[in-house]
Amino acid sequence: MRYTFFVFIFFLATIVSAQTENITAAKELAQRVIPTYANKIKFENISASSEKDVFEIESANKNIVIKGNSVNAMAVGLNYYLRNYCHTDISWYRNEKPVLPLTVPVIQGKIRKESRCSERFFLNYCTFGYTMTWWQWSDWQWFIDWMALNGINMPLAITGQEAIWYKVWKKFGLTDDQIRSYFTGPAYLPWHRMSNIDHWDGPLPHSWLNNQLELQKKIVRRERELGMKPVLPAFAGHVPELLKTKYPNAKITSLGDWSGFSNKYDSYFLDPFDSLFKPIQRAFLDEQTKAFGTNHIYGTDPFNEVTPPSWEPSYLADVSKIIYSSMTETDPAAEWLQMGWIFYNQKDHWTNERIKAYLDAVPQGKMSILDYFCDNTEVWKLTDSFYGQPYIWCYLGNFGGNTMMSGNLKEVERRMENTFVNGGNNMKGVGSTTEGFGVNPIMYEYVFDKAWSHGPVDVEKWVSSWSERRYGRKNDTVSKAWDILLNTTYSGSAGLGRATLTNARPGLAGHNSWTTNPAINYDNKDLLKAWQLLSEIKGSPPSVYYYDVVDVGRQVLGNYFSVLRDRFTGCYNKKDLAGLKRNGDAMLALLNDMDRLLATNQNCLLGDWIETARELGVNEKEKNYYEEDARKIITVWGEPGRHLTDYANRSLAGLTKTYYRGRWKLFVDDVEKSLQDSRAFNDSAFAKKLTDFEDQWTKGKEKYASKPLGDCMVISRMLINKYATEIENGKQPVVPGN
Template sequence: MSYKPNEIFLFCARSLDIRVVHSFPALPAPALGQAVLCANSELDGIYNLVARQLPQFADKFEFALVPPTTASSNDSYTISSKAGKDTVIISGTTVNSLARGFHHYVKQCGHVSISWTASTINTLGSLPSLCGGGQHGSIDGAAIVPWRSYFNTVTFGYTTAFYSWPDWEHMLDWAAMHGINLPLAWVGYEQAQIVNFLSGPAFLPWNRFGNIQGSWNGSLPLEWPRQQMQLQQKIVKRMVELGMTPVLPSFTGFVPNAITDLYPNATVIKSSTWSGFPVTYTNVTFLEPLDPLFTKLQVAVIQRQRTYYGNYNENSPFSGDVSYLKNSLRAADPDAVWPQWQRTNSYYGHDWIWCELHDFGNLPTLTKGFTSAMTNSSSLVGEGNQMAWSSSSLNIKRYTEEYVQARYGPKIVSADVIECWHDLVNLVYMNNASSVVNVVPKSIYELAPNINGLLNITGHHPTKAFYDISSLVDIWKKLVGAVAASPTMLQHPQVHYDVVDFTRQVLANQFLDLYVDFMHFYNTTNPSASTSSEIIDRAEPLLEVLRTADRVLYTDVNFLLGSWIARARALADGNDTIADYYEFEARNQITLWAGLVGSYYLPQWEMFVETLAFQRNVSAFDVATFQHTMLLPLDIQWQWE
C-alpha cells in the first residue's frame, strides 16, 4: 500500500465564510527510507492517464511510488531516463505527484500543454530529452504545502452544469497533471424526492447556498438527480484513482418549507430575499442548527453520501460557533475533523488554504502574496494555484516565456509573440488600480442599454478599465501581425483561441469609445432637428462592432452559444421535453448573469438606438419603460426561443 499523511482532513478558506469538513482516519506514513509495496492496481490511475493523454508513447513510461526522502511529508517526484533505452521513469511519493511529474516533463521538455479547453500533448512526435536535468540527469519537483485545492462552488453552475463524463475526464486529467489533490466534488448532491425545492441545473449552486429555491422553468426533471448520481460516482472514483481527496458537501440546513408538515416542532428560520429575485424563489427555509433534527439530517446526508460516494464532506456553518457542527458530524463519524477559519481572526490558529478567483487580483499578488503568507503563517496548509509547487516567488518574465512556449509550442513561438505576451502581462495582468477596480471589467454592451450610468463603474462589477486601452490595441496589432505573417499558426488550437479572445476584448473596448461618441453626439446636438435615419446612421459603427465581435467569436467552438446549448440538450438522452428544459436553463444562465453577442446583445442595442432615434429627445428616454416594454419581452422571447 502507498502511504498518506498521518491525518487526512479537508479544509478550505474563503474570504467570506467558515468551512467545516468531514474526513476519516488515514493510513500511517512509513518511516523515512522504508520501502513501499505497491499493488499494480494502485498505479492504474496514472498509467490510464498517460494512455488517454499520450497514447502513442504510453508504453515508454514507468511509474513507481517511493517513500519521502526528507522529513517533509509533502508530495514530491523525480523524473529520470533509463540509460540506453527510450523510457522515462517517474517516481513519486503519491499517485498525484506522479501525475504532476508527468505534466512537468511534457510541458517543460516537450513544450506541450493541457488546458481547460484542449490538449496539445498528442502533438509530440517523439519523446523529448530531459530538459535541465541535474547532476544525475534527473528533474525533481516538490509541493511546499500538503493540499492543493480546486474549483469554486459556483463553477458547478457556470461551467460544469451540463458536463458529460468525457468533459469530466478531461477536466480531472488537467487537475491531476497540475498537482491538484483536493477538488470539490459537488455533483449528485440533490435528491429526487424534493425536486420542487431544487433549482434548475444551471442554478443549483445558489440553491445549495440557500440563496434561491425552486425553478422558474418548472420542476427539475426526475432524471436529473438520478443521472447526476451516476456521474458523481464516476467522478469520485476517478478523483481517487488520480490521487485526489474529493470534497463533498454535507447538510447545510437549507430545507423545503414543507419540512414543518413532516416535523411540526422543527425550529426554522426564513432567510431574506436575494439579489432581486421574487420572494417565491428566495426566502429559503433554514433549519436552526441547534434543533436536534439538524443532527439527524446531517447524519442521514453523510451516511447516504458515504454509501454512494465515500467519506468526503464539506459544508458552511450558520455562525462562527461550530460546536453544533462538531456534534452533528461526530454523530455521523467519530473521526470527523472540523478545522475552521474566521476572517476576523486572520487565520490565526486555524489550518487554511490560500486561493483565488481567477478574475480578481494580479500576478504579483498571486505569486508574492502566497510566498509571504507561507513565511508568516504557521497554519497555512494548502494552496489554490501553481504556487503550491514553488518555494519562491515566480519570476514573472521567465514564467511567461515558459507558459507561452508550452501553450503554443517552440516551433510557433517567435520573438514577436513572446514580446506581445510580455507587454500583455505588464499592461493587463498587473492591475495597479486594484483598490479601485478589483476584478476584470465587464464590457458595457453586456449591460442593459442606457443613456447614462454605464461608464466608469468601479468596485466589484466594474466597467472602468484599469489599463490604457490604446496600448492594448498596439499589442493586439503586433500579435495579429505575427499570425498574419505565418497563417498556419491559426491551425494551433491555443493560438486560435487566444487570437479570438484578444480580438473580442479589443472590440469590447472599441464599443466603449463608440458609445461615448454616440451619446456625446446625441446629448450635444439637437436630436429633434435630425431625422431618425441620421441618428441611426450615427450609431451604425457602434452596432457594427457587435456584429464583428459575433463573427469573430463564431470562428472558435469554445465561444459558440451552440456548444453550450448542445451540451445541455445532450444530457436529455433523446427526450425532447427534457432537452427543451435543459436548453432553457442554459439560455437563462447566460442571459441572467453572463451573456452573448449577436442574437441577444445586438438586438438590445439596436432597440436602444431606434428608441432614441424615434424620440429624438434625450429627456424623453425613460430607462424603466424601455427595459419593461422593450428589453423584457426580448429577454423572455430569446430564452424560450
C-alpha cells in the same frame, strides 16, 4: 509473535498494492492525455521525507522516468516534462488537444521538485452552475486529468447530491412532488445547495437525479484513483419549508430573501439545537457514504450570504459545535471545510469576536478555512491567521464566468509568497475558488504552479515560458505579445462584474451594475499591438494559441465599443442626428464583427452551451426545459428585470449577435427616434421594453452553431485591418473612475 508478523505482512502488502495502483493510474492518465508518448513514459514510486508531495524526472534507456511519492505527484511530474521539455500546454478544454514533438525530448540530468504545501484545492459551489451544469463524463474525465496534472488534490465534489437528499426527504415523510419542487432548475442548484433559493425553475426531473447520481460515482472514483480527496457536502441546516407539515414543532425559520428574489423562493433553516438536526445529518451522511464513499472531508457552509438567527458569539459557537458533532457522531474521522467567503462578504457583521467564537468551537485541526478571495482581501491577515485553524490561500479571479481578460500576476505572486513566508504554520495549502472557468487560464495555472515553487518566482520568465508552450516553441513575436499582455490585461486585479460595455444593458452613460468594468489601467492601443503580433503567426500553431487570438481580439473590440457608445451619446447631446446614426451603425457592426470572431472557436459558442444542455433531456419537454434553464443563467439569471440580470454575462458567438446586439439595436433605434421626434430619451420606458426582450429571448428556440465557423487567423487579420486605424487614433474608453 506470529500475529505481529502477519500484521506486518498485511501492512506491507497494503503499501505495495497502493504503489501498484499509483503506477497503474499514472499510466492510464498518460494514455488518455498523450497517447502517442504513453509507451515512452515510465512511472515509479519513491518515498517522501514529509507529508508534502515530491517528484523526480529523468531520461533512462530512451524512456522518460517519472517518480513520485503519490500518483498526484507523478501527474505533476508528467506535466512539468510536457511544459518544460515538450513545450506544450494541456488545456482545461478537452477539445484543445496537445501538440507534441515528433521525437521524445531528452532530459539532461535529474529534476526533483517538492511541493511547498500539502493541500491544493479547486472549485467553488458556483462553478457547478456557471461552467459544469451540462457536463457529461467525457468532459469530467478530461477535467479531472487536468486537475491531476496541475497538482490539485482536494477538489469540491458536489455533483449528484440531490439524489441523496431525495432519499433522505422521503424518509422524513415528504412526497415525490414536494421534494422535486423544493429543488431548483439544474443551473441554479449551487445556490440551492448554499441555502440561498428554493423552488426556482423547478421541479427537477427524475432523469436528472438518476443521471447525476451515476455521474458522481464516476467522478469521485476517478478523483481518488488520481490521489485526490473529494470534498463532499454535509448537512448545514437547510430544509424544505414543507418539513413543518410533518414536524410542526421543529424550529424551522426563513432565511429571508436573497438577491432580489420573491419571498416564495426563500430558503428555510432548521435550528441546529432542534432534535431533528442530528437525525437528518446522520441520514444524509449514511446515504451519501453508501453511494460515493468518503474521504472524511465535508464542505459545510451555514449562513452563506444570509443572516443567522442570532449574531451573539455564543450562539455562533454553539451552532459550530453542533454541526461538527453531528458529523463526527456519524463519521468519527470527519473534518469540516468552511468557505471563508462569509467572513468577507458580510465583514461588517462577522467581527473578529464572532469569527473566533465560531472557529474555536471546533477542535484545532478539524476545521479548515478556504480564504476565499485572497486576490482582493486576505482574511488571514485580519484574523490572526484564523486563530490557528488550518487555512488555504485561494485565488478567485472570476465571477459568473465573465469573459474578461483580467488578473494581476505580479500581485498574486507577491501575496502568495508573503503568505508562504508569513502566513503561519497553519497555512496548509493554496487553491482557487473561481466561480466560472474557461477564461484567463494563465492565472489558474500560475496559482497551482506556485504550490511547487520554493521562494519568489520571476513572473516575466514564467510568462515567457507560458508563451513558448502556447505556441509550441520559442517565438520572439509571441513573446513580445505576451509581454504586452503581462503589462496590460494581466497587471490589474480581477473582480466582480467584469465585462466590456458590449455585454451591458444599454444606456447613454455608465455601465450596468454587473458589467461595471472598473477603470482599465492600460491603453487599448497597446492591447491592439498584442493582437496584431499574435495574428502575424503563419502555419498551424496549437489550438490553445487560437483561443488566445480570439480572446485578445474580443477584448480589443470590446474596449473600443465604449468609444463608439460615448461618441453616440455625444451626438445625442448635440442633437447631431447624422452623427448619431453613423455611430449607432458602427456599434451594431462591431457587435456583428465580434460575434464573427468568436464563432471561430469551439469554446466561444452559445450553440455548444445550449446543445449540451439539450442532450441531457430524455424527451422533447425536458430538452426544452434544460435549454431555457441554460439561457436564463447566462442572461437574466432570475426573475425578469431583477437584481442579477447579466451577472453571468459572457461573450459567446450567437449570444453576442442576438442577445447583446439585440438589446443595443433596440436602444439605438429608440434614441434615434427620440431625437427625430425632438423629445428626451425615456429611460424608464426603454427599461420595460428591454426587460420584455430579455424575457422573450430566454424562451426562444433559435438554433445556434455548435461547431466553429471560419478561420480564426484570417478573420482576425481582417478585423485588425478594419479597426486598427480607428483604435490608434481614437480616445481611451470612458469608464467609471476616469
